[in-house]
Amino acid sequence: MEDKKKGPPISADASKCAGCLVCALRCSLRFEKEFNPAKAAIRIRRLVGAENEYEISFTEKCDNCGLCARHCPYGALIQLGKAAA
Numbered sequence: 001m002e003d004k005k006k007g008p009p010i011s012a013d014a015s016k017c018a019g020c021l022v023c024a025l026r027c028s029l030r031f032e033k034e035f036n037p038a039k040a041a042i043r044i045r046r047l048v049g050a051e052n053e054y055e056i057s058f059t060e061k062c063d064n065c066g067l068c069a070r071h072c073p074y075g076a077l078i079q080l081g082k083a084a085a
């Protein structure tokens with residue numbers, strides 16, 4: 001069985017997430033050539049009843065390309081196995 005994943009898994013630390021959506025915008029730009037978080041392979045959801053708490057998840061479409069992790073300004077996404085620059 002061929003593994004279509006491009007890289008090591010992305011580790012998400014939701015406690016560091018600020019909900020900026022940079023990751024989702026970058027991901028949707030890659031897949032759809034547009035800035036549309038609804039079309040990204042990463043989903044950022046604000047927790048109900050919380051002002052600044054988020055839940056991070058990935059859809060089946062995610063192939064661990066690492067773009068979102070590279071662009072997250074808050075260090076909430078880390079691609080495992082890649083040393084921090």
Ligand code: SF4
Pocket residue numbers: 010026027040041042058061062063064065066067068069
């Ligand atoms: S690793 Fe790539 S495909 Fe997966 S959510 Fe991040 S940018 Fe999108």
Ligand code: SF4
Pocket residue numbers: 016017018019020021022023024044056071072073074075076077
């Ligand atoms: S780029 Fe980072 S801080 Fe911004 S929404 Fe995505 S995971 Fe959260």
